[in-house]
Amino acid sequence: MQPLLGNNGRGRRNSLFTRQLGRFILVVIALQVFAALATYPFLPAQIPSHWNIVGQIDGYMPKATSAIFFPSLSIGLCILALLSQIAITRYSADTPNLIRRVPGPLLAGLILFLFVLQLTTLAIALGIPLDMSFVICLTLSLFYIVLGNYMGKLRRNAWIGIRTPWTLASETVWERTHRLGGWAFVAVGLLGLIVSFVPVLRLWAMIGPLLLLGIGLYAYSYIVYRRVGMPV
Secondary structure, three states, rough: OOEEEEOOOOOHOOOOOOOHHHHHHHHHHHHHHHHHHHHHHOOOOOEEEEEOOOOOEEEEHHHHHHHHHHHHHHHHHHHHHHHHHHHHHHOOOOHHHHHHHHHHHHHHHHHHHHHHHHHHHHHOOOOOOOOHHHHHHHHHHHHHHHHHHHHOOOEEEEEEEOHHHHHHHOOHHHHHHHHHHHHHHHHHHHHHHHHHHOOHHHHHHHHHHHHHHHHHHHHHHHHHHHHHOOOO
């Protein structure tokens, strides 16, 4: 079985992420734990845990649960990613090395996103007036930009990517769909960055473009499939 963390030898190409990226993820999780412990004595008994579509708090959780929620979620995501890496290595030996490396930066971005949400939640609980909908829209938009930059690097596989019947059936369809998908996710992210500063449009910026993007890429993969002369 190939190593899960990068090294200076051959395993570096097959690892889930490089050592530098692994250290970054560990540092972010350590900061999550530190933030939870440092603020715990000053937090109220109930911590905001859910916001409605207009950005108003409509759910709470005990502060003890809140303290372990974000670090536990990040650790759980890392475990899930490592288990996925084991499965890919064991059952898909022909999976390109690049596919195995792409999830690492995305995992780091997702954990960093959770850390930002944790800090925002703690700040609001401590009485600092922050707009959660603004933070979510802004950070999600940045994540979409990162996702878009990596999407074009994926090669055809059965694990991650835009997996439609037509992308899985043709390398050409896969490449064209993911090339367009990469540009589209970057565009959605840039649009989200702008719309983050327009409160009335934030919800639509987070939901609407993604729905259209999903439908559009699904249809596009079929159109390309037909154009390259593949049988239906």
